[in-house]
Amino acid sequence: MQGSFADSLAAQVHAAVVRAIAAEFDGEVASAIPDSINLERPKNRDHGDYATSIALQLAKVAGKNPRDIATLLQKEIATIGGISAVDIAGPGFINITVDRSAQAELVTVILDSGAHYGESTALAGVSVNLEFISANPTGPLHLGHTRWAAVGDALGRVLSAAGASVTREFYINDRGRQMDLFGESVQAAAQGKPIPEDGYQGEYIAELAKEVVAKNPGISSTIEFREAAYQVQLAQQQHVLKDFHTTFDVWFSERSLHESNAVDHALEKLRSQGHVFEEDGAVWLRTTDFGDDKDRVIIKEGGDLTYFASDTAYYINKRERGFDICIYMLGADHHGYVQRLKATAACAGDNPDYNIEILIGQLVKIMEGGEELKLSKRAGTIITLEELVEKVGVDAARYTLIRYPVDTPMVMDLDILKKNTNDNPVYYVQYAHARIAAVLRNASDLGISATLEKFNSGELTHDRENELLGALAEYPRIVTTAAQLRQPHRIARYLEELAGVYHGFYADCRVLPLGDEPISDVHHARAALCAATRQVLANGLALLGVSAPERM
RNA sequence: GCGCCUGUAGCUCAGUCGGAUAGAGCAACCGCCUUCUAAGCGGUAGGUCGCAGGUUCGAUUCCUGCCAGGCGCGCCA
Missing domain, CATH: 3.40.50.620 (HUPs)
Structure with missing residues (x-):
């Protein structure tokens, strides 16, 4: 499931850059190389399948023209397997064109991984409470x-x-x-x-x-x-x-x-951290120690508990249940709570920049x-x-x-x-899924299995196929980014893009044989590519809790 | 007054460490169904990325100020 071509390419490019720089420059330039090199997918297809601006980033510290740096890197990057061309463009962008059959191996990865394609270990070992x-x-x-x-x-x-x-x-x-x-x-x-x-x-x-x-x-x-x-x-x-x-x-x-006396327990804990004080007959938490604009009352003058008392006890309870990160999702009308909640975590001795996250909608x-x-x-x-x-x-x-x-x-x-129209993008995405399902049903009737048995990656050389493979390769990175940034909308936007790319492929690349045309490798390969696309659409929709219909 | 969020095409909105000609859908206009789902595809048109400075090879993106809109600033819950 890991190890899609795009992932390993990024790592190999990084290694190539390190080698090339080490051969020409001293350690100062080498240390300017980021830990991982971001390969972006250029909007313009003339700029190859992947591009990096690493030469421009290194030019300054190296004291050389960006294009010279790019030329230096170009030779080393070209030695990576599965690459068909490395070009230098504009001020020093390095554009990489991937060998098409190497990229098409992705179909194998996706069909083998199935519902797990896109999963990662980026947050492995982290226990999250999502409220x-x-x-x-x-x-x-x-x-x-x-x-x-x-x-x-x-x-x-x-x-x-x-x-x-x-x-x-x-x-x-x-x-x-x-x-x-x-x-x-x-x-x-x-x-x-x-x-x-x-x-x-x-x-x-x-x-x-x-x-x-x-x-x-x-x-x-x-x-x-x-x-x-x-x-x-x-x-x-x-x-x-x-x-x-x-x-x-x-x-x-x-x-x-x-x-369960959690409030008393929390109060005890906060007191031991030294942030509780009494004033005007009330018990307070000194949240101003950690950036809040005023201190907060926990126990009112009359002995009643404030709502804040519950919040505080609840947070401490969550942490004691073993959660590393407590995520709160609040409405904009509660954004005033952010500071006090963060301060509460700090008062409890936690790291407010890690243990607690507040997302405001x-x-x-x-x-x-x-x-x-x-x-x-x-x-x-x-x-x-x-x-x-x-x-x-x-x-x-x-x-x-x-x-x-x-x-x-x-x-x-x-x-x-x-309206059941494309005014609503959900139908656009679902339609792509249903459309593939229909194609695969027809393929099955013709004896085209859409599995890997007869899959030959060398058949997928059309521009549209290449574009579709590039989009499919993006998915794991999208999921990881969405998780790290807590932004599930990225999944939806990606699915819309993928659906669009598929529709384009569908318009230009006939999947099934026409008329009495004999079944050949290209049909098997394209059917498998369809199956891979359907899998990714289904995986993405599943993450959103939206159905992936077989028919529409 | 202080704080958070927002300002991108006619409309609704994308745009991950700053990157190449700023994107999508809808709306408008022009094409494409005698064979896999036209809820689709291709094309045209549409922009001072709120305004003004700053940082630099390069800013929609980062910094500062201003303008406009939304929301919030209780010993309420």
Whole structure:
């Protein structure tokens, strides 16, 4: 699965550069060579299959013209096997053209690796706690949660593919004033009384009340209502997320934190680190020691715990469960928490630049009928996750939410999502998969197996085939980068590119024999190339939690 | 006032250590189905990468300032 040609090429080029430099220059120049040389894929095909600007980077320290350096490197790089040409262009770019049959061996690698193609060990040995959504169990999940439901789930899969050990966790805020208000609201609705002033007003409260009463006929007290409604609401959230193909390993209750004395335990730990102090009758954490703009109260003057107390205890609990990296995915309206959470980790004696990561997602704006839908709980105009899925389907919703970087505020146009056209790129990618599936079905009928038995890499010499192979070779690097940067949208963007390249190949390269044309090696080779492409599309879509249909 | 995010084609948005002529989809226009899925392919048109400086062989990318928009700054949860 490792050792695709592109990977080994980068390593070999690096070695060649080191050799060439060592022969001509002193150690100073040699030490300027980066640990790994980035081979980029030029947009312009005239610039070869791979290019590197290493000569320009080394020119300054070497005190020579970049083109002279490039000439020096060119000879050494040309000795690498599987390369058909090394050219120097422009100010000193080195363009490498790969021998086509050598590149085509990638088909073998992909078909042998199957669903594992793209996996790596980049994050092997790292234990990650990935927390996302973490909604109050006081209402349905809405669009504010939806972006994370899709992106968080995809990120979890991507991190796993890069070798990390990932636990996906949902923190249930099942404690505090909001829960009490929730209980009072449901009770009021059930008993025909007015909902409290700052209580929950949505229509769902009335329905919830009915369901709760039906299940618990003798119910009367506020606490009973709160608990019964909590169970129903949580189950509903879990159900909706499951339908959205988002799964969690741990549903962590805030209450359990308090029942297990985790807050006291955390306080003790922080005290021992010397960052806890008392003032005005309250107990504080001196987060300003680590860049927060103000210190934070843990225990209020009256003895009650703040929400921050739970956050702190929860973080320490996570670390004591053995997670190296705790990733929090929060909405933009919580970005003020970043500093205090980082400072909390530092106060606990951890490395805030490694042990804790906070990803902030910008808000999603929803358009329908050319107008922005204002989301307001009070006005009852929230759109739930369930409604979104009903309107556009799981695949379209997930894909659309995932294909943008989360630090960009995004606009979702429901009218576009509802259309089964290429307005929505998910269909473009899925169509490529379905199209290949159709080709392979037909191939099978003709006795072309699309396996490696009759695969001859020397058959794949067409420009389109070469381009497709180049794209397929990129996939492992894309997955690794997406994992390292915590950016699953890179997978989606890559799949769109791959689908485009395949469609281009399909238009110019006939896979199956025409009419009574005899079956030859080229048909077998192209069918295998199709199978490899389908595999990569399927692997990528799987990382996004989007289906890869056999037919459309 | 302070902090975070954003500003790239008419629209929605990509663009990993700074690299070659800044990309994609949609919308517009012109072509391509007598054989593998036209939810496709090819082409045309469309840009002061918010503005101004700085760093250097080279800046959409890095630094500074400014402008515009979004969000946040509780012993609330």
